[in-house]
Amino acid sequence: MSDRTTPSQTVGPFFSIGFTWLERVDLTDGTTPENTVTIRGRVLDGEGRPVPDAVLEIWQANSDGRYAHPEAAAELLASETFWGFGRVPVNDAGEFCFRTIKPGCVADPDGTRQAPHLAVSVFMRGLLKRLVTRIYFPGDSGNDVDTVLGRVPTSRRHTLIARAEDSQRKMLVWDVHLQGAEETVFFDC
């Protein structure tokens, strides 16, 4: 059994020519507007400078915690249109913004319940392989018992939880710090 998987290589500086056709910054797919959240932020390098050539990819469950995938414990119904996929570029100032729905708790097949979260891949020039991180939701009671957050040192956990800009928690901010005191937690996927 070979684990000689094909090596990753950087997306380089010009990946947007290949990625633009599948950009998706609105993941809501016609779901009810009351569930929607807007998440914006910046990608910053080790000197705190905005990264103008990055892209985020989002993978998430729907508001019931179900993934549009055949292996999900409870797969989406065929009639449901929620993809759960987003491809979100940054602008020249390193800023991104996307609209989605807050996912439900995900029930893993082994019985674990995960707090609502988005799985995120980050690609850019300078990264020889993608970075994997997550976005959690502020004020969600599930965060305190989430298995993945539980593996993260307490002092760094806040880098994975978006900040609310409004009392309804509809407008969220979440930044990617590649390095520095506020370095975002990245996962070995």
Add this chain to the structure above:
Amino acid sequence: MKPLQGYRKPAPGTQPEYLHPPYASSVKRAPTQPLVTLPGTLSEITGPTFPKKIVAPNAFDLTRQHKGEPIGERIVVSGRVTDANGRPIRDSLVEIWQANAAGRYLHKWDQHDAPLDPNFAGVGQTFTDEDGHYRFVTIRPGAYPWRNHPNAWRPQHIHFSLFGPAFATRLVTQMYFPGDPLLAFDPIFHSVVDEAARNSLIAKFDWATTIADIALGFRFDIILCGRNATPMENP
């Protein structure tokens, strides 16, 4: 309830490290803190699936997307996508992008003093078939200079982006060409320390897919992460 069957990690040395100082851009962008190991959850063993209708029928042929024929050496690039257990990756999206024959990308930030080709955008997509095979028709890309170090040139390459069946299997890589003298000096290619893994990024010239009087064939097989044979430990 059943245990999760996760994806195995690649063998040591077969993937680049984030920090690779000879590749200057990695220095201020590579994380400095240790990665946190994910326990393996439903979020990584699922992943996006795309309806085939999102890809145009001619998107696999980068030489037929414009009014005229692009300048350059026409090539067929094909191969098979499998997982590390040898199973075909079926019906899976593959994206490519590349420079034109003169080594110029159709990108607003590409300052290389080389001509754009009005008949070549350098972007393609396709899906693998039932047996994991994919096929593109394109133009051999030119080498181009970059600012990594004095007189730096990237070897000819085509960028590949693959999703596979799960979030865990996502891969973006580059395919290189056999015999390219620039490979020996390229810090991105040499970010992979395992020689066999590194050389797996070099396509092979392939008579079987070469079309007489039309195009040379190159074969580039791709291996994505494979599933664990047994359920993963979830301490």
